[in-house]
Amino acid sequence: MSGSIPVKSSPADPDLVREAKKGSLTAFNALAARHQTLLYNVAYRVTGNPDLAADATQEALILAYRRLHQYRGGSLRAWLARIATNCAYDQLRARKRQSTTSLEDMVEEEDRLGALEDPHASPEDAALATELGEAIAAAVLTLPEDQRSVIALVDYNHFDYEETAQALDISLGTVKSRLSRARARVRNELLRRHPELLASRMRQ
Amino acid sequence: MASNRELTSKECRHVGESLSAYLDGQLGEKERALIESHLPDCPQCSAELSDLRCLVDAMRTTAPVRPPRSFLLSPTMVEEKRRRSWFDIWSALAPAMAGVAALLLAALLFVDYRLYPDNSGLASSAAPPTVPAAEETTVGLAAAPFAAEATALTEEPALSPEAFSSPAVLAAAPSDTPSTPAAAAFAATEPAGSATEGAVPRSAPSWPSPEAATAPMATVAPVTPAAAATEAEAPLTAQGRTTEEYAAPEAAPLSVPPPSAAPVRQPTVEAADAAAGGETAESSAAALEGPPALGATADGGTEQEPAPEAASLKPAATADTASGAEEVTEPASLKVAPDAVAATEEPMAAATVVAAAPADLGPATAQPLGAPASARSLSTEPPLLLRLGQVLAAVLLLAATLTWSVRLIRRRA
Numbered sequence: 333m334s335g336s337i338p339v340k341s342s343p344a345d346p347d348l349v350r351e352a353k354k355g356s357l358t359a360f361n362a363l364a365a366r367h368q369t370l371l372y373n374v375a376y377r378v379t380g381n382p383d384l385a386a387d388a389t390q391e392a393l394i395l396a397y398r399r400l401h402q403y404r405g406g407s408l409r410a411w412l413a414r415i416a417t418n419c420a421y422d423q424l425r426a427r428k429r430q431s432t433t434s435l436e437d438m439v440e441e442e443d444r445l446g447a448l449e450d451p452h453a454s455p456e457d458a459a460l461a462t463e464l465g466e467a468i469a470a471a472v473l474t475l476p477e478d479q480r481s482v483i484a485l486v487d488y489n490h491f492d493y494e495e496t497a498q499a500l501d502i503s504l505g506t507v508k509s510r511l512s513r514a515r516a517r518v519r520n521e522l523l524r525r526h527p528e529l530l531a532s533r534m535r536q
Numbered sequence: 537m538a539s540n541r542e543l544t545s546k547e548c549r550h551v552g553e554s555l556s557a558y559l560d561g562q563l564g565e566k567e568r569a570l571i572e573s574h575l576p577d578c579p580q581c582s583a584e585l586s587d588l589r590c591l592v593d594a595m596r597t598t599a600p601v602r603p604p605r606s607f608l609l610s611p612t613m614v615e616e617k618r619r620r621s622w623f624d625i626w627s628a629l630a631p632a633m634a635g636v637a638a639l640l641l642a643a644l645l646f647v648d649y650r651l652y653p654d655n656s657g658l659a660s661s662a663a664p665p666t667v668p669a670a671e672e673t674t675v676g677l678a679a680a681p682f683a684a685e686a687t688a689l690t691e692e693p694a695l696s697p698e699a700f701s702s703p704a705v706l707a708a709a710p711s712d713t714p715s716t717p718a719a720a721a722f723a724a725t726e727p728a729g730s731a732t733e734g735a736v737p738r739s740a741p742s743w744p745s746p747e748a749a750t751a752p753m754a755t756v757a758p759v760t761p762a763a764a765a766t767e768a769e770a771p772l773t774a775q776g777r778t779t780e781e782y783a784a785p786e787a788a789p790l791s792v793p794p795p796s797a798a799p800v801r802q803p804t805v806e807a808a809d810a811a812a813g814g815e816t817a818e819s820s821a822a823a824l825e826g827p828p829a830l831g832a833t834a835d836g837g838t839e840q841e842p843a844p845e846a847a848s849l850k851p852a853a854t855a856d857t858a859s860g861a862e863e864v865t866e867p868a869s870l871k872v873a874p875d876a877v878a879a880t881e882e883p884m885a886a887a888t889v890v891a892a893a894p895a896d897l898g899p900a901t902a903q904p905l906g907a908p909a910s911a912r913s914l915s916t917e918p919p920l921l922l923r924l925g926q927v928l929a930a931v932l933l934l935a936a937t938l939t940w941s942v943r944l945i946r947r948r949a
Contacts, residue, residue, distance in 0.1 A: 361608045372603040382604060390607045397609055464594050486560075487595035493562055512556035519587045530587050 345408045353400050360400070364393050367409055370489060371416040377484030378420035380473040384427060388419040395419065410498040413491070417481050417499065424477075464529045471521035472514075479514035486511055547574055551581050559588055630940040637933035644926045 343351075343362070351359030371392055376385035392415045403411050472483050478500075485491040485499055486507075493507045500507070522530050551574050557563050558571050575582050626633075 357609060357611060357614060364608050365606075368607045369600055369603055372607070373600045376601050382601075386604055386607075389603065393607050393609055394613055397614065461594065461597070464590075465598050468591060468594055469598075483595070487592055488598060489600075490596065493560070508557050508562060509553070511560075512553055515556050515588055515591060516552070516584075518591055519584070522591070523587075530590060 346405075349400070349403065349408065352397070357397075360397050363408070364396075367412050368393065370409060371412055373489055374413050374416045374481075374484050375420040375423075377469075377472065377488045378417060378477070378481055379424055380469070381427075384423040385420065388416060388423045391422070392416040392419040407495050407498055410491070410495040413485060413489075413495075413499040414501065417484075421477060464526075467522055467526045467529055468518060471518045471525070474521055475514055475517055479510055479517065482507060482510045483514045483518070487515075548578060548581055551575070551578070552584060555581070555585050555588055559585070559592055627939050627943040630936045630943060633936035634933060634940055637929050637936055641926060641929035641933055644922060644929055648922055648926065 343359075345363060345366070348359045348363045352363060368389060372385055372389045375388035375392070376382065379385050379388060392412065395415050396412055399415070472480055475483065481500060482496060485496045486493070491499065493504055493511075496502075496507045496511075497504050502510070519530070551571050554563060554567055554571055558568060563571070575585065
């Protein structure tokens with residue numbers, strides 16, 4: 333469950349932010365090191381593509397450094413996730429403009445390459461989990477962007493509703509309803525494509 | 537039964553919408569109780585809840601994907617930021633830029649106004665010449681018939697200027713006009729066109745000494761109305777030349793001098809010639825040649841050349857026109873044909889029309905009519921550099937203001 337943020341006994345975020353705001357690249361990189369996995373994962377769940385996610389993450393960190401003076405406290409990771417989400421949207425749009433490759437094709441390609449395979453998956457029922465996980469990930473990518481980002485933050489990256497509301501600049505109520513619609517849609521998608529996965533789980 | 541099912545489906549919809557939040561423990565006490573009471577009776581909602589739980593668990597237990605590389609920033613990436621932010625620098629300076637540009641523009645316009653009151657403003661520099669041009673056109677239209685008649689009359693009382701000054705002769709002139717309506721029409725249209733065209737080059741050349749410019753106008757026009765009347769001959773003598781002597785090489789130097797001050801002064805010299813006759817021509821022409829000499833323009837040398845030429849051409853021309861009004865009509869109509877000749881004649885005709893106007897309207901009006909012409913030549917055209925500065929300042933002001941507003945809008949967004 334935990335582990336999306338590497339916890340280290342180093343200066344707290346606020347201290348590093350203060351240093352970074354003064355122009356310390358070292359301080360900022362300390363923050364970046366702490367949050368880059370999260371940012372990459374958010375971008376990855378939004379774009380569904382490792383390359384786009386990497387580009388989005390890099391772009392997000394550069395933007396974050398430039399706009400650090402705009403950060404006025406609150407959840408730093410929510411603030412960073414907001415930038416990363418927007419960068420991920422930008423990457424998707426840029427990709428859409430570049431090629432006619434549909435998102436659908438990209439997803440199938442990902443599935444074939446097994447890119448969603450988790451190197452750190454627990455050994456027990458890994459195969460089934462991977463199968464279900466891939467099916468869910470593919471279903472998530474059929475969602476509209478706004479619903480996908482809520483799933484990416486809450487379900488994949490363990491953001492609470494408050495943080496999600498901050499990161500996506502929406503109200504708590506919107507987070508609640510959007511998440512509900514997103515999850516229902518993923519379920520419907522799975523029932524349509526892989527009913528056996530859900531059914532098998534239910535029987536267990 | 538039906539109503540019960542309806543109620544259930546409505547409740548199911550509500551519960552279905554809340555299941556997600558219920559799963560996350562984000563519901564209030566009341567809502568949670570409602571769902572917990574509904575679920576055991578509704579297999580549909582229960583199935584949905586277990587599916588959702590399954591999905592959410594699967595997603596939450598999915599370990600984070602390991603990033604393919606580190607995204608830590610290098611100083612080069614930060615440098616890039618500074619290189620790209622030229623717009624930020626510009627937009628930061630925009631308010632100051634706008635202020636500086638506004639001050640500069642104001643200063644330049646003030647200088648323009650103070651040094652060149654007649655030409656102050658960007659638009660007014662072009663406007664004034666057109667208005668007098670229109671005036672001259674109407675004058676030219678009125679004067680043209682007189683000009684034609686005046687030449688026709690020149691031969692008989694050639695040496696008696698009094699005859700010209702008498703209003704009787706001037707009054708007689710129009711009476712003769714109907715006899716040659718074609719000539720009148722032609723003469724009317726010709727100077728009219730040339731007056732408008734001639735007005736443009738006249739305002740353009742900057743006469744170095746305004747007094748020199750005013751002098752001939754003032755002296756020629758009111759002092760001897762006769763001279764002014766005969767002066768109207770200028771285009772006609774030119775026409776006379778058109779028929780016979782424009783083939784001759786003398787015509788060439790006449791067309792050569794640029795349409796600066798030279799052509800304008802020329803007719804006045806000719807007019808003086810015609811008015812005073814052969815003998816007085818020397819003295820008055822000399823007097824009138826004074827100003828051009830004082831003018832000391834670049835083409836001062838060439839300017840003086842036409843003068844004697846005109847003098848020499850004069851007798852021939854008058855001799856030609858001596859044959860009568862019939863002959864006048866022919867040159868007038870012929871004048872339309874040669875374009876190269878028209879080029880030289882236009883400024884001359886234009887100048888003559890202005891000079892002829894006093895003869896038409898009397899010496900009283902001569903002054904005011906001559907005045908705008910001299911006033912215009914008085915104010916030197918502002919230097920190009922000043923205009924350029926004004927335009928640049930205006931552009932800078934516009935750009936800075938635009939950037940400023942863009943910045944404000946962006947900040948608000």
